[in-house]
Each structure stands twice: as C-alpha cells, then as structure tokens.
Amino acid sequence: MIAKRLQTTRATINDVAAVAGVSRGTVSRVLNSEVYVSDAAKKAVEDAIEQVGYVRNTAARNLVTRQSHAIGLIVHEPHSLFLEDPNIGSILLGTNSVLSDNDYQLVSLIIDSDRDSHRVAEYLTGGFVDGVIIVSARAHDPIARVVSQIGIPAAFVGHPVDIEGIPYVGIDNFSAAKAITTRLMQTGRRTIGMIAAGLDRDSGQDRVAGFTAALGEAFDPELVVKVPLYAHASGIEGMRELLARAPHVDGVFAASDAIAAGVLDVLRDTGRSVPGDVGVVGFDDSAWATRSQPPLSTVHQPAGQLGRRAAESVLAQIRGEAVDSAGTFLDTHIVWRDSA
C-alpha cells in the first residue's frame, strides 16, 4: 500500500478568516480572548479553526516575547559512552523534572561529529532556546565557547578547564578519589593501580590527583594506566595493560563503574578472584555498580541532583536573579559493597 501523505501546508490565520467570513483582526481578537467580539463571530471563528485545522504558531508568538520556553541540553560524549553511561540518563531526567515543573521544554541536542557541533552552535544562536545546559564539556569545546560569547543563560555539569564566567555544578573529584583509595588501602592492599580516563577534563585529572595523594610515598606512576573513555571496553583494555605491567597488583581504583565492570571481566578471565585476590573500587554508583558480580564498592555521585541544580541555575539566570558564577559542589559518599 503506497499512499502519498499530504505535504504539510499549515493553515494560517488567513484561512480561518476566509472560512469564517470575518476579518483577520476578528480572528486575532478571538484567539486572544478579547471581549469585543460578538458571540456569532466567535462561533464562526471557532468552527473555522476546527474546519481548516488551524494551530497557533507558538514560534511566532515567541518573537514578541523573545522567549521560546525551551532549554537545550548538550551532552558531549562519543557514541559508546552515550549508550552505556547511566549517569547521563540520570542527569537528563533530573534536568527535565525541574524544567517541566516550571513549564519549560527540555530539548536534548546530540553532538556526534564536528558537523553536529557547528549545526548545534547555530541552533543555540538562533532563538530556539532560552538557555542551555552543557554536560561533560572538554577543553577547547567549540559549543562552550559559542555559549560564552552569545551570553545566553547557561550552566555546566562538570567544568571545562578553559571557560570562565559560566556557573557550573559538580562534585569534588579530588576528595572523593582520595577517600575511596584510602579505604581500599585500609583493606590491606599493597600494590594498588588505577585505570584513569577523561584526562581532558577536570574530573579525570582530579581523580588521578586524589589517587596520588592517598597513596603518598607508595605512589608508582607505572601503576596508572590511562584509557580514553569512561567505558566498559576501556576497562578491559586498561586492566590487561595493568596486569602486563604488574601481574601481582592486588587493588584497583577504576575511574568509573563502567571501567570497573571491564576490570572485573579481565580478572575473572585470568582466574583472579574478587575481592579475594584483587580488591576493585569504582566511581559513580551507577546501575553498573549494582549489576556487577560482585557488586561494586564505589563513590556515590548525585547525578540526578547535578541535573536539577544546573536547571535551577539556568532558570534563575532567565529570571534575572543573581547566581554564583563559580562552581557549586554537591556531596558524594562512599558505598561499600562486595568488590573490595
């Protein structure tokens, strides 16, 4: 069955006026619920609206108020991470809950290529959104620079190292990494390695610094394996490399739960028990942590709350309120399960 769908030619106010047999002005007065319209004209317009399928163009109305009542959310993650990082979903839903309560529409914009970056930058400058929330921006991020230049209300979740003056919401990655590494040391581990990722961002750098600070004199840079992504596959790759460098490693701090899940897979495949032979800790307390075998000891990161606070900051800016242009840090805590 092949059928041509009618091309959408949206009915205009002129169509309504013609069918109702009244002027455009009368249609407009009915639409705006003004009082100086006869009941007969009102009925004629309402019937005509139904007949021609007229829908008011909100984008046009927005030109008057210069507001779209939409907020963009931009997530900078490559394919693989977008698909597997439960934090991103939690941030998205946290953001949406605050915006929805305030009658704002969240529009999520994917960046998956340079072409996407350029088009999204144009979209942001085009009046389609009143504000923007940027998740996981990296150093030299072109979108973050555009946002900074056009002065649109904005907030970061996480903080790119090279952009100033835009509020951000994050966690204290240094202290959290130091705390969980210290806890791992207290279980009696002697040779502790780290699978580090995201080193082009504050978060990744700070987790390595916290790990280093916890170990103090016991720190050995050879035991820090750097991988590109906070991803399961990176965990597998990184743990293989760590075992090649140090077969007798007995503790691992993985920079994310997804990485830790990859670490567990490699340890199982090489016949090492967890936590018997090797203690493993992660970071995030995402769904990965509870589904791993054994469940992961990890740092709880308040992902939904990060999204909510970023949304609140953008709405406050739109209302013209004072906001903290520096960072807001939310609390983390350690959740100790069975992997260490």
Next chain:
Amino acid sequence: MIAKRLQTTRATINDVAAVAGVSRGTVSRVLNSEVYVSDAAKKAVEDAIEQVGYVRNTAARNLVTRQSHAIGLIVHEPHSLFLEDPNIGSILLGTNSVLSDNDYQLVSLIIDSDRDSHRVAEYLTGGFVDGVIIVSARAHDPIARVVSQIGIPAAFVGHPVDIEGIPYVGIDNFSAAKAITTRLMQTGRRTIGMIAAGLDRDSGQDRVAGFTAALGEAFDPELVVKVPLYAHASGIEGMRELLARAPHVDGVFAASDAIAAGVLDVLRDTGRSVPGDVGVVGFDDSAWATRSQPPLSTVHQPAGQLGRRAAESVLAQIRGEAVDSAGTFLDTHIVWRDSA
C-alpha cells in the same frame, strides 16, 4: 564568589543601526548581502554587529519559510528503561546521523509525566519542528494522536496498535520470537517458559504470539509470566514468579536482553547453571547480551537502522515525496552465544 550574570538582553537590529549610525533598512540590506549598500555603510554595520554582539534570530527567519530545520524525537519510556535500554541510544544515534547529513537538527524530547505529554504536544504544534519521530508509542498515546491530527510529517519506530496513516519502521516480532523459541526447543528443553513485557504494544503482543506458535501443543499459558517493563528488574521479578510456578523449568525466552540479564541473576542466586540446568534466550542483541555471564543467545534487532529509516521517511515527507504509509519491516537474525 557571587557575581550576577547579566540578564541576556539579546541585541536587536535597532541596536546595530543606532551604533552604526544608519537606518534599520541599511542594516537589513547588509545582512541580506544586497548590493545597494556603500562600502562605508557596510563596514559601519559590520563593526556595529561585532560591538553589540548581534546574532541573527533564525527562529524569526524561519517564520518566512515556515521551516525550523529541526526534527523532534520522542521516546516513550519510563525512567528505568530510558536509563538502561541500549536500543534507544542506538535509535537516537541512527536518526541523528541521517538528519545531520541533511543539515537538520535533531531535538530529543523526554516524556516522563502527563505534564510532559501536554507540553510536548504544544511544542510540536508550535512551529519549532518540521517533523517528528516517535519511538515506542503505546496504545492511546496522546502525542501520537496530536501528531496524527496536525498532519506534521512523522514516522513511528514500532507501531502503536490504534493509529493509522503514519508510516512506521519495525521488525517482524512474531517471526523472530517464533524462530528463537524453536531454536531453544531444538536444544532439547522440555519445560519452556517466557517472561513477557510491553503487552500494550504490537511488539510485546507479537513476541508472545510467536512463542505460543513455536510451542504449538506444548504451550502452557501458566508458563508465561507477564511483567510491566523490558527491564532488568522486571526480569528478576518475572523469573522468581516463573520458578514459583514451575521449579523444573529448563528453558526461558526473555522478551528482552535486559529481562534475560535479570533471569540469569535469579538462576545464579538459586544455584542453577546456565546453560547446564536452564537455557536462556533474549531479544535485541543489545550491549546487555555481550556483557551477561554467560553471553546471551538472542535476536539481533537493527536498532540504528530503525532510526535511520524513520528519519529518511520524515525527510521524504518534508520534501513532498510519496512514502509508504504502511509499515517497513527490517530483517532480524538469531545470534547464538553461550546462554542456551
């Protein structure tokens, strides 16, 4: 450090004209690259644009062409599934790749409450998007009805049972479910149960029908446990119920890989080996399938391709081309791994 960010008052064409010391008309002629402008005026306008930070309002220009060059993507899934279903990410990225190649902006709209539904319906009718792709619509879906009424170019991924006339892209769930159940029977299993989900959609109903058809006279409705979601937690809940009804079950068809992962957890916790004691098969071939222990035998569903085909259909409708208003079915195949 508390600093008030300047409220965004976007510079207008009037600001540019005032700073450049020319008329609005001259500014407009420069912006539109018209020829009857002196070099001096052109330079003055360009300098003024830079000085006041003027950015052209694309939304305003779109009113003339009645095109936003944006396409909405709506995913109807509750919290839990949005966070854990890798198919949705694949559909999203497949859609984005086609739209990006055609210079369309994908805007993803979250539906997480009735309030969201109403606001999204308004957004769709408001001229912000030229078309819409709807994933996982259920029966009686209010958004699908709005889309059908306003006649905006649209395509479904999957098919709500009660909406006609809008093209959709899907798979043959009946045949796929029948094929994998038959394969499971061929491994010698005698008491085969199913954990069924999504029964308010074609996909869920068709998977049960395929399972039923494969078993033929061996079918026992007591061995079909119905759960609300295609989710890991639903798999745990459903498998516990199935074991309560039939402790000697030796084969399980899970309606999704996430459900199958929950089934595996329950079997492990109750001391049953897989595939030794019980053979388990899933559906989707998502990341869950390869990460499970053991990796899942499952139906491969072309999620990225579903998104791409839906995007192509919407773009064709926007161009006014004929499209098939019935369904397009993409091929699936069985991937046999270690769980059965």
